[in-house]
Amino acid sequence: MTTDTVAEHKPFQAEVAELLHLMVHSVYSETDIFLRELISNASDALDKLRYEAIAAPELTADGEPPKVRIVPDKKAGTLSVIDNGIGMDRQELIDNLGTIARSGTKSFLARLTEAKDGAGLIGQFGVGFYAAFMVADRITVTSRRAGTSEVWTWSSSGGNGFDIAPAADEVSKRVARGTEIVLHLKDDAKKYLEPYEIERIVGAYSDNIQFPIELKPEEGEPRQINSASALWQRPKSELKPEDYTQAYRSIAGAFDEPAMTLHYRAEGRQSYAVLLFAPSTKPFDLFEATRKGHVKLYVRRVFIDDDADLLPGYLRFIRGVVDSEDLPLNISREMLQNNPQLAQIRKAVTSRVIGEMENLAEKEPETFSRIWDAFGSVIKEGIWEDFERREKLLALSRFATTSGEERSLAQYVETLKPNQTEIYYLVGDSVERLKSNPKLESATARGIEVLLLTDPVDAFWTSAPLDFGGKPLKSLSQGDVDFGLIPLIDDKAADTEKPAADEAAIIAVIKDVLGERVSDVRASQRLTTSASCLVAGGAGRDRVLEKMLAQQSRGAVTKPILEINMRHPLVAAIAGQKDAARDLSLLLLEQAQILDGELPEDPAAFANRLNDLVLRGLVKTG
Numbered sequence: 286m287t288t289d290t291v292a293e294h295k296p297f298q299a300e301v302a303e304l305l306h307l308m309v310h311s312v313y314s315e316t317d318i319f320l321r322e323l324i325s326n327a328s329d330a331l332d333k334l335r336y337e338a339i340a341a342p343e344l345t346a347d348g349e350p351p352k353v354r355i356v357p358d359k360k361a362g363t364l365s366v367i368d369n370g371i372g373m374d375r376q377e378l379i380d381n382l383g384t385i386a387r388s389g390t391k392s393f394l395a396r397l398t399e400a401k402d403g404a405g406l407i408g409q410f411g412v413g414f415y416a417a418f419m420v421a422d423r424i425t426v427t428s429r430r431a432g433t434s435e436v437w438t439w440s441s442s443g444g445n446g447f448d449i450a451p452a453a454d455e456v457s458k459r460v461a462r463g464t465e466i467v468l469h470l471k472d473d474a475k476k477y478l479e480p481y482e483i484e485r486i487v488g489a490y491s492d493n494i495q496f497p498i499e500l501k502p503e504e505g506e507p508r509q510i511n512s513a514s515a516l517w518q519r520p521k522s523e524l525k526p527e528d529y530t531q532a533y534r535s536i537a538g539a540f541d542e543p544a545m546t547l548h549y550r551a552e553g554r555q556s557y558a559v560l561l562f563a564p565s566t567k568p569f570d571l572f573e574a575t576r577k578g579h580v581k582l583y584v585r586r587v588f589i590d591d592d593a594d595l596l597p598g599y600l601r602f603i604r605g606v607v608d609s610e611d612l613p614l615n616i617s618r619e620m621l622q623n624n625p626q627l628a629q630i631r632k633a634v635t636s637r638v639i640g641e642m643e644n645l646a647e648k649e650p651e652t653f654s655r656i657w658d659a660f661g662s663v664i665k666e667g668i669w670e671d672f673e674r675r676e677k678l679l680a681l682s683r684f685a686t687t688s689g690e691e692r693s694l695a696q697y698v699e700t701l702k703p704n705q706t707e708i709y710y711l712v713g714d715s716v717e718r719l720k721s722n723p724k725l726e727s728a729t730a731r732g733i734e735v736l737l738l739t740d741p742v743d744a745f746w747t748s749a750p751l752d753f754g755g756k757p758l759k760s761l762s763q764g765d766v767d768f769g770l771i772p773l774i775d776d777k778a779a780d781t782e783k784p785a786a787d788e789a790a791i792i793a794v795i796k797d798v799l800g801e802r803v804s805d806v807r808a809s810q811r812l813t814t815s816a817s818c819l820v821a822g823g824a825g826r827d828r829v830l831e832k833m834l835a836q837q838s839r840g841a842v843t844k845p846i847l848e849i850n851m852r853h854p855l856v857a858a859i860a861g862q863k864d865a866a867r868d869l870s871l872l873l874l875e876q877a878q879i880l881d882g883e884l885p886e887d888p889a890a891f892a893n894r895l896n897d898l899v900l901r902g903l904v905k906t907g
């Protein structure tokens with residue numbers, strides 16, 4: 286006998302073992318979701334079979350209609366979930382039910398360990414099959430891959446790996462195709478044997494699974510307990526908000542309410558039905574590089590692919606279904622990439638999603654705000670990537686500003702100061718820290734509003750040349766700013782803006798001391814109370830972006846320009862000093878670095894220098 290036909294015991298992959306430990310030992314209130322997960326797997330298996338049968342019709346030659354069957358058995362204390370879908374062979378049982386191939390598993394587990402709302406996270410991650418260990422202390426899975434003769438049984442009690450063995454004869458006869466999952470329910474999970482409980486859960490989570498779900502009570506005939514219709518094919522007028530919420534939860538495996546629902550049918554050169562949702566909460570893996578799209582492609586109600594790139598990356602939070610009437614059913618996943626019909630659908634659907642967000646922003650700003658708060662940092666990637674829709678996306682964007690409110694650019698532009706021709710922004714890592722950034726001083730003295738951008742993506746999209754309503758966007762930490770024509774709101778500040786007498790001499794001294802450390806030293810238009818700040822040259826990248834790229838070794842940080850406030854006593858003092866001029870010059874640079882969240886090159890020397898100067902001051906005045 287080869288190892289292929291004997292029973293074997295195997296350990297779980299480390300991540301699975303950890304996950305199972307959490308499943309078994311923590312008490313999640315929403316154990317109900319195990320059934321949704323098993324039904325969703327069964328439905329996927331039926332989808333896969335239907336897809337494979339397009340090329341290999343013999344797989345479904347038996348004519349058995351696709352379905353899911355749920356069988357409670359009180360005497361045995363078991364609940365079975367059975368499907369006649371694609372099934373799994375031995376290796377697939379080992380791979381699929383012994384490992385997790387998903388990206389982000391590690392970070393998910395870390396968060397699951399800490400979180401109180403475990404069920405919500407489980408829903409987002411879709412731990413799927415393993416959720417069954419919340420209600421069962423032993424699970425056996427018997428499966429026959431469609432079109433094959435071998436039947437294998439996988440069994441596990443969770444803790445100690447799993448066994449894989451050829452199925453016993455009587456089970457093997459029963460499983461003609463597909464998968465039978467038997468849960469040996471824990472004592473406190475026996476309620477799942479009650480038909481009304483099963484119906485309640487299916488009604489709540491799985492009603493619009495496209496395939497019939499049957500319940501086989503202990504007495505009596507099996508009966509269908511879901512409506513088994515493709516909800517997106519039904520007319521809008523027939524559907525209630527609850528139907529949509531339900532569909533969203535079952536399609537997206539989510540628990541929240543959808544913040545936006547888009548349901549329509551396109552007719553014309555191409556016909557297709559669209560049902561899309563924007564979630565109201567942020568999934569934990571939004572920024573995983575390998576996160577896939579979540580819009581499923583169907584062709585005439587047959588599931589084809591859940592990764593057909595139906596929407597651009599910056600809309601990757603949208604969930605739902607596009608069901609085409611025109612694409613060929615036997616389209617291969619590879620062909621999808623270059624299919625011109627699909628490219629048209631993609632374009633049209635993307636525009637509709639953006640259009641719907643525009644609507645929402647106008648008619649239900651609070652709902653739009655929720656989408657923006659959860660996904661704005663992703664949508665903004667589009668400003669950079671989607672040149673064609675750049676203006677629309679900029680118009681949709683909302684920003685924290687020095688006004689303390691979340692504002693759109695349209696609102697910003699409406700309240701420009703007299704003679705203000707530019708939209709000002711600062712990029713940094715927190716709104717609080719940006720608010721005390723000296724580069725804001727002169728703008729603040731004129732009541733000029735400044736956008737405070739704190740998402741990592743902000744450093745990127747702002748590096749494109751942008752304008753809104755004819756007003757260019759301009760960084761306050763880059764190049765020259767000239768507020769000369771914009772009146773001060775407070776005359777006291779005017780005093781601080783008259784240049785000092787020996788400007789040229791002071792700058793020459795500082796330049797001489799700092800030498801190669803800066804690319805230039807100049808008098809600042811930005812500062813009113815602080816002594817100095819660092820800015821980037823006019824061309825090239827914002828300093829924040831440069832620093833981010835340098836951290837990832839994707840570019841060098843160029844030398845900044847040191848701007849000094851000519852009216853600041855510390856700066857003025859340089860003119861009269863011989864000994865201290867060097868220390869003062871270095872301090873101007875070092876404070877500016879600290880204000881930008883950097884460390885001075887030599888922190889110890891910095892501390893000594895500061896102490897020295899303070900002491901000198903004390904001795905003189907004391």
Ligand code: ADP
Pocket residue numbers: 322326327330368370371372373381382411412413414415463464
């Ligand atoms: P996911 O559904 O997100 O892939 P699951 O943990 O729910 O994760 O399932 C893991 C894998 O096990 C599935 O991807 C599938 O390949 C396989 N699987 C689970 N249940 C079935 C089933 N009833 N029929 C066929 N394959 C299944």
Ligand code: MG
Pocket residue numbers: 322325326411413414
């Ligand atoms: Mg699953």
